[in-house]
Amino acid sequence: FALGRRRATPRFPYGYGRAEDLAGLVVVLFIAGSALFAAYESINRLFNPSEVRFVWVVALAGVIGFVGNELVARYRMRVGREIGSAALVADGLHARADGFTSLGVVAGAVGVALGFPAADPIAGLIIAALIVTVLWSAGRDVLLRMLDAVDPAIATEAREVLTEVEGVEGVGAMRFRWIGHRMHAEAEVMVDESLSVGAAHDIAERARHALLHEVPHLSSALIHADPCGHSGSDPHGPLAHHERAVAPVS
Incomplete structure (x- = not known):
């Protein structure tokens, strides 16, 4: 946004607004990285299980993380749609993906507390799939914007x-x-x-x-x-x- 506010120049006659679209692309790459990391960690824990300690503390931290990220996500997405910024909407979806990760922590902790150790990695795989859906939405909007698509x-x-x-x-x-x-x-x-x-x-x-x-x-x-x-x-x-x-x- 800071770069995009710079005045147009003979070299950049339309200004620097495209920097915002490039930032959106970087956000999409981070979301993709989150999905891959969640899937990798979940598969690793599925085949190499480890004890989860302080289960209810972990669950509480997950709830706080989910609520906080979801509030941030909604705010960024609302403002992004109001001002027409695909990059800011993508950043909101990135926060939502982080919230899904926290939600997976909660689901896994509850499963472990109930005597199902495999619940943690399984929940992680489900969360990875949810992040992929977020990736599709964010990536589609940002790429369409970069290709000059208009409603x-x-x-x-x-x-x-x-x-x-x-x-x-x-x-x-x-x-x-x-x-x-x-x-x-x-x-x-x-x-x-x-x-x-x-x-x-x-x-x-x-x-x-x-x-x-x-x-x-x-x-x-x-x-x-x-x-x-x-x-x-x-x-x-x-x-x-x-x-x-x-x-x-x-």
Whole structure:
């Protein structure tokens, strides 16, 4: 977050927000490490059992650890979703994975107290499986963010906002991308072809202003005004052969 707040530079024209996404990837790797470590330790204890001493003290510590980690997890995940930070949500899931580990300690201690020594490593294996489910959720969100995936509902909402702007006769291609926990947008709006450059610019600015106010987490937008082409002409026709195989959201 500290690095992401730095101003954009000629070398980093979009700023340093991607550092936040890289941090999220590191968190995902830590969660994967937690799952592997829990599985390894559980298998080792299954084949090399050892006595668990002070069972109820261990259980109490596990309960405290679970409650504390779960509270931290919920707080981080809630804030992460509010500000649009996949990295912070992943960090919350990491805390939840730590909580699952504490819960496994409780389950194992109770099993040992009831006369089932194998309960400890078995509980550990179950917890490792639960951590894998956390890993899937965190990893999916972070990787989708790094691949510039965006919820299609955002494009739908943005199109509705742009359509309501006075002077906009249609909405063309749109692109969105997350940079850290902030979003950047590019959109084409169609305006009357008889308008002056200044009038078309004013409409584009009103469209940009509307997007920045109405689309959550959007921090910057670039709006291009196209002549509407009532005659059926395509203002981008001469550049059609340069278009990529994958068309932008329209």
